[in-house]
Amino acid sequence: MKYSGLKNYGTAILAGFEYLLDNDPNVFVIGQGLWSPWYVGNTMTDLDKNYGVERIIDTPVSESASTGAAVGASLAGMKPIVVHPRIDFMLYAMDAVVNQAAKWSHMIGGQAHPGVTIRAIINRGGEQGAQHSQSLHAWFAHIPGLRVVMPATVEDARDLLIASVLSPDPVIYIDDRWLYEQEAVLGEVVELDLSLEGPKVLRRGRDLTIVASGNSTRLALLAREALRAENIEVEVVDLRVLNPFDPSVCITSVEKTGRLLVLDGGWATCGMASEVISSVVESIDSSFLKARPKKVTLPAAPAPTSRVLEAAYYPTLDEIILCARSIFD
Amino acid sequence: MNDLNNDQKLKLFANPKLFQDNFVLDGYMANDLIEMLTSMIKIRKAEQTLAEHRRLGDIGGPVHLGVGQEAIAVGCSASLMATDRVFGAHRSHAHLLALGAPVEPLFAEVLGRESGYSKGMGGSMHLWNQGVGFFGSVPIVAGTVALAVGAGLAAKLQKKADVAVAYLGDGAIEEGVVHESLNLARIQDIPVIFVLENNLFASHMHLSLRQPMRSTTRFAEANDIPSEIVDGNNIVEVESTMRRMVDQARKGGGPSFLEAITYRWYGHVDWRDDIDVGVNRSLEDVADWRLRDPIGRLKRSLIQQQVWSEEENDALFDAVDNEINAAWASAESAPFPDASALLDRVYTNGAV
Numbered sequence: 272m273k274y275s276g277l278k279n280y281g282t283a284i285l286a287g288f289e290y291l292l293d294n295d296p297n298v299f300v301i302g303q304g305l306w307s308p309w310y311v312g313n314t315m316t317d318l319d320k321n322y323g324v325e326r327i328i329d330t331p332v333s334e335s336a337s338t339g340a341a342v343g344a345s346l347a348g349m350k351p352i353v354v355h356p357r358i359d360f361m362l363y364a365m366d367a368v369v370n371q372a373a374k375w376s377h378m379i380g381g382q383a384h385p386g387v388t389i390r391a392i393i394n395r396g397g398e399q400g401a402q403h404s405q406s407l408h409a410w411f412a413h414i415p416g417l418r419v420v421m422p423a424t425v426e427d428a429r430d431l432l433i434a435s436v437l438s439p440d441p442v443i444y445i446d447d448r449w450l451y452e453q454e455a456v457l458g459e460v461v462e463l464d465l466s467l468e469g470p471k472v473l474r475r476g477r478d479l480t481i482v483a484s485g486n487s488t489r490l491a492l493l494a495r496e497a498l499r500a501e502n503i504e505v506e507v508v509d510l511r512v513l514n515p516f517d518p519s520v521c522i523t524s525v526e527k528t529g530r531l532l533v534l535d536g537g538w539a540t541c542g543m544a545s546e547v548i549s550s551v552v553e554s555i556d557s558s559f560l561k562a563r564p565k566k567v568t569l570p571a572a573p574a575p576t577s578r579v580l581e582a583a584y585y586p587t588l589d590e591i592i593l594c595a596r597s598i599f600d
Numbered sequence: 601m602n603d604l605n606n607d608q609k610l611k612l613f614a615n616p617k618l619f620q621d622n623f624v625l626d627g628y629m630a631n632d633l634i635e636m637l638t639s640m641i642k643i644r645k646a647e648q649t650l651a652e653h654r655r656l657g658d659i660g661g662p663v664h665l666g667v668g669q670e671a672i673a674v675g676c677s678a679s680l681m682a683t684d685r686v687f688g689a690h691r692s693h694a695h696l697l698a699l700g701a702p703v704e705p706l707f708a709e710v711l712g713r714e715s716g717y718s719k720g721m722g723g724s725m726h727l728w729n730q731g732v733g734f735f736g737s738v739p740i741v742a743g744t745v746a747l748a749v750g751a752g753l754a755a756k757l758q759k760k761a762d763v764a765v766a767y768l769g770d771g772a773i774e775e776g777v778v779h780e781s782l783n784l785a786r787i788q789d790i791p792v793i794f795v796l797e798n799n800l801f802a803s804h805m806h807l808s809l810r811q812p813m814r815s816t817t818r819f820a821e822a823n824d825i826p827s828e829i830v831d832g833n834n835i836v837e838v839e840s841t842m843r844r845m846v847d848q849a850r851k852g853g854g855p856s857f858l859e860a861i862t863y864r865w866y867g868h869v870d871w872r873d874d875i876d877v878g879v880n881r882s883l884e885d886v887a888d889w890r891l892r893d894p895i896g897r898l899k900r901s902l903i904q905q906q907v908w909s910e911e912e913n914d915a916l917f918d919a920v921d922n923e924i925n926a927a928w929a930s931a932e933s934a935p936f937p938d939a940s941a942l943l944d945r946v947y948t949n950g951a952v
Contacts, residue, residue, distance in 0.1 A: 299757060325757065331787060336780030339746025340753055343764075346735055347685055347754035366777070370740050371747060379728035379736060380719025380937075381945040415946050439948040466949040515947065 274429070274460050281451040283425045284314040287432035288352075290460050292322045295350055298436060301328040301341050302354030302390075310356035311392070312451055338364035338389065342372045342441070345387040350436055358391040358445065359402050372441035373416035388435040393447040393485070393536070395574060398581060404574035406536040408484070409543045411443045412514035418442040418465060419514040423488030424473070425455035427511060434463040447486040447536075469512045470520040476506035479595060480524040480531050482547050484510035487534035494591045503599070513543060518550035525551050529561035530598050534591060539568040562598045567591055606815035606829045606859075613831050613861035614800060614813070616888035622901040623836050630907035633898065636678060636835055637908075638916060640670040640895045643694045645917075645924045646703045650693070650710060650724075651871035653928070659710055663724045664691040664739075668833075668865040671894035672797050673698035675838030676765065676858075679846040680733060685751035685764040687744035688737030690725050691797075691864075695767050699732040703924060707931035720937040721945060741802075742768060742775035745794070749781045752792035752855075763849040764792040771802025773816045782823040782857070791849035793842065794820070794857045797832065803868040806880030820857035832860030833894040863889040 274286040291298045304310025306319045306329040319327040330337045334355065341351035355361040372385045395404035412419045418440050422428045428446060435442035474495055483491040488509045495505040506524050525531045531551055535544040544566035567586045575581055612618055625633060647665045654663050673694035688695040693706060709716025710724045718728050725739040735751060738744055745766045752764030772778055773796060785792050796816050800807045820827035830837045838860055845856035865886060867874020875883055902908030
């Protein structure tokens with residue numbers, strides 16, 4: 272029951288950590304703020320006390336070296352989890368992620384694999400502004416060699432963390448503090464093979480496919496409920512694994528519904544929403560499409576601080592519903 | 601020398617008109633020295649072969665050669681074991697070969713062949729042979745320094761007496777991640793030796809144009825890490841200093857920092873001497889540094905001690921020549937990777 276039962280998204284992540292630390296002595300965690308709930312909410316409570324500060328390493332203010340060290344440790348047989356309490360600060364670590372971890376296996380002929388998991392937290396809102404707000408999943412999804420995971424459900428928060436760490440490849444696991452209050456009753460842990468995981472239909476529907484990931488999936492589910500009252504049956508596809516990206520579930524869904532709306536918490540240009548739409552449009556027979564696909568993303572601007580601008584910045588449920596309705600016009 | 605500080609030593613070591621003398625070989629077995637001499641000659645011949653074939657156009661990609669710097673890799677490797685964790689950079693042929701790795705897979709790798717150290721996927725700048733303790737080299741300056749710290753951290757967590765080695769250059773010390781890595785290594789007491797090969801140049805730029813002319817050990821001191829500066833073309837000084845640092849790390853003594861002053865006879869990349877594009881680089885300097893040749897100095901020292909002779913030395917050169925030529929011929933006839941390697945090696949479960 273330690274890892275199962277009633278959990279919220281945050282404690283589900285904690286359960287994932289506990290499962291990994293209990294079952295694999297090679298797992299250790301490294302990053303900033305790991306000894307303080309201030310940085311990581313309820314997702315890592317007391318790990319340092321229960322597993323020791325040798326395995327739960329709160330580091331100097333050194334994103335670059337800490338991430339690089341985790342990559343190096345993974346090459347030496349360990350299963351490190353790096354934690355970046357804000358994805359914005361992780362930009363200091365780009366060389367370790369993009370040049371080293373992502374390419375290592377390929378560059379040396381597949382003879383060694385940096386099986387490192389990099390947990391990056393999206394932490395925004397509350398007038399925090401441009402450098403405390405970003406959702407950079409599309410950046411990482413652009414890079415061959417990285418697996419990019421974005422859990423939207425409580426179950427995935429736990430099981431995809433475990434799958435990420437069990438994967439021999441480098442994984443970027445992105446969780447979103449706007450999801451931490453979601454609750455669910457979880458069954459026993461299922462050890463998933465991340466290479467077999469991908470987008471999933473969360474709810475069935477016949478009229479419109481909404482594809483989303485992370486917090487956008489939460490919004491998609493809310494939009495589905497609202498549109499139901501208008502007799503629009505929405506199918507919700509949660510991307511879950513953004514790279515390597517397998518669009519087949521999205522394609523199959525749109526072949527059924529004929530309509531596609533993509534929600535994404537990132538920017539539009541070269542973003543995940545565009546990737547989904549192009550993948551579907553390239554693959555589907557145009558006779559299936561009953562309307563042009565649409566997307567709802569962030570406006571092409573950094574996140575503002577002023578509450579008035581901030582309210583205008585993040586897509587609301589109402590805007591999403593309006594956009595969904597417009598597909599039927 | 602002993603009463604000079606590290607900054608004063610740097611200025612002396614950086615003057616190629618000094619330190620052309622023989623070594624004191626006290627405390628060394630002749631066989632060990634001859635083994636190191638052999639290794640240096642093999643590395644030099646291998647790199648000169650690469651230089652020549654690059655010039656001829658037989659090699660498609662860039663090769664960063666360390667001819668003249670062999671004593672550092674060979675001296676440092678003498679106290680390492682196959683279970684240690686060595687990371688290199690863009691100029692790392694010697695770091696790999698000095699661990700006892702054969703030459704032919706290096707040639708095959710540079711030629712992009714499946715039998716190469718990285719199965720033909722990496723070329724000169726991405727080398728790997730974990731079997732001898734070589735965890736990898738990459739051309740992003742300072743890209744592996746933090747990785748070495750992590751591999752050392754792993755040794756500590758695994759409760760093994762293995763050490764990590766981060767080879768870096770005098771350019772790499774200017775990268776921010778190195779300073780983070782030094783601090784992280786110190787605060788976690790990680791068994792890692794930072795070996796800074798100071799060849800006085802970062803691509804075209806002389807050290808004096810990039811930093812105050814002070815020893816880079818100042819950065820180790822700033823991070824509370826023990827450090828030493830040595831004549832990098834004196835193999836016994838490199839060997840004995842590195843051995844002390846490795847022994848200390850194996851016993852749980854944490855990180856150390858070794859700065860070894862040297863010079864590359866060729867330019868930054870390929871076979872040219874780069875007099876035209878190097879800033880503060882002259883033919884006179886190159887000629888002087890050739891007189892501080894680590895191979896020539898060890899050879900003369902051994903002959904002076906009467907444990908080696910010109911005839912034996914000539915025979916060794918001939919034998920190495922034959923070995924290297926055979927390795928090149930064999931590598932040239934090795935097959936290329938299959939086209940499927942392009943996608944199959946991105947993720948561990950194969951193509952997606």
